[in-house]
Amino acid sequence: MRELASACYRLLQNRTVFHTISIRVLPGFGQLYPSKDGGSAMFLTSNRIHGYEIARATELGEQSCLHTLFARQPVEHLTPGQSLFFEGDSAKHVFDVIEGTLRIFRIISDGRRIITGFVHAGDIVGVSLKGNYLYSAEAITATKVRRLTRKAFDMAVADSEELRPQVFAHVCDEMAAAQDQMVLLSCKNAEERLCSFLLKYLRRTMSEGALQPIVDLPMTRLDMGDYLGLTIETVSRTITKLTSKGVLGPAGRHSLRIIKPATLAQLAGDGDEYEDSRRDFVVHGERRRH
Amino acid sequence: MRELASACYRLLQNRTVFHTISIRVLPGFGQLYPSKDGGSAMFLTSNRIHGYEIARATELGEQSCLHTLFARQPVEHLTPGQSLFFEGDSAKHVFDVIEGTLRIFRIISDGRRIITGFVHAGDIVGVSLKGNYLYSAEAITATKVRRLTRKAFDMAVADSEELRPQVFAHVCDEMAAAQDQMVLLSCKNAEERLCSFLLKYLRRTMSEGALQPIVDLPMTRLDMGDYLGLTIETVSRTITKLTSKGVLGPAGRHSLRIIKPATLAQLAGDGDEYEDSRRDFVVHGERRRH
DNA sequence: CGTTCGTTTGACTCCTCTCAATGGCAGTGG
């Protein structure tokens, strides 16, 4: 069944005009979320065995950073909506994202989509799996990636005392993120979910040395909803509510200005973030759980 | 704050009678879920460096199975409710569960508990982390474990070409489980969550060669609720509903008889499980999403 | 036999989903 959903999704990817047709053909898959500019041709992962990669990768084994493994690989470009790989495909490559954002998601049998994460520039995708990809990856914005065959990647890592702990750390971070997401989905209400989400992006933005507390959200409300376990309407309503509270302010099409970061942190309900709680005042002190 | 919650939880673990007192002292932590027989003393993880373990572990390096690393370690016994380690503690040990069941959970600032998983006999806990435990572990039933220092474990693994992929596979399985859990929490209703849960246990039970489709659920409704992102009332009501549908039947205090496994699989809504869908008939064909 | 703890059941509330309509922006073609 998953194969069917996946196949159907690919079909949608390949469509030129008739994407709504596919939806009617398979009533079970009512919401296969055709991507914005799905007119682009499907991105086929090449199955060539890059023998030369292996040699090159191992020879770079003494380098300290995982990214250096990818340094000499050709850069591949993805247009928004283009797929990098599909759930269920045999996991032949590991990817280093140089620029852009991707969504990582699964489609379940009734056609719903669950975004399990977003991947940004500097991240590496496709490490923590054996055999087949557990999820699909799709570009949200124009994206540049470099790829390495798993074989090359694994060999380089196996040979390097330096890289192995890095890979392990990477997997641990992924695990920690998954746990946080489980906490969010388990017992946070819409406002807390959104605040947690924005807070994460705010931290990332600020740590990159941004001057203004403006977060860029390349994804659509649908993406956010599918990530946070909410509908687009609820996401939209919650943003409106936070704006009217004065926590957020508008800042362009795909951006939000965080006016009260500390309130945002409080509303996120993670609890253990006290750093800047007194930088602004709580307007509405309510803290109810559903 | 997390430290406070954790500390408060430890306090509760140590309590003899006055566990409700602690709750009132810290209004934020209204539901610290004192464990059933919390009268037991707190289990302190020993910090001795087992130098001899390391030698022994490496000398066992040529063995094929991860469990053999633990084979010569002394068996430790945990009574129900006893803690193995706490969230935030520095992750000094890796554990091999020989017998019994543990819950793996996190406490968030408002006192809620999220169970991220259950650990059964044959599982290994504490692998996929660096530095500190991301969660607490607590025995549900009488449990037997063996421990190895991380140092010994890591060294043995690093030295063995055989063990490394096993550890990697283990981490991948954990990751896959986390993803499945995210799907469950993201977009399944109470019935689907419970069915998924029961189905997982049923599969485990049957694969162990059980003759009867009876799943043993050592945990309480509260544990199930905290795992599935539901309240005890909803868990209870859903079980009642499934029983009245004829899918489940009572089978003792902590057990459930699965009368219609295929219906259970259908209701779980995972989609890609067709194997035995025709073994029984769907009574109520409804398949709504909330 | 009484207490305690876990479970079940009921009544009610409320948060989020669903359905539906509107608004706004961007790209396209006349």
Place this chain on the structure above:
DNA sequence: CCACTGCCATTGAGAGGAGTCAAACGAACG
């Protein structure tokens, strides 16, 4: 230059599923 169209976002009204509060029940245990 402007209407048209498609997509995304917003807003509203209504419904329903799960949470909350409360009480009763049942099993285990001293």
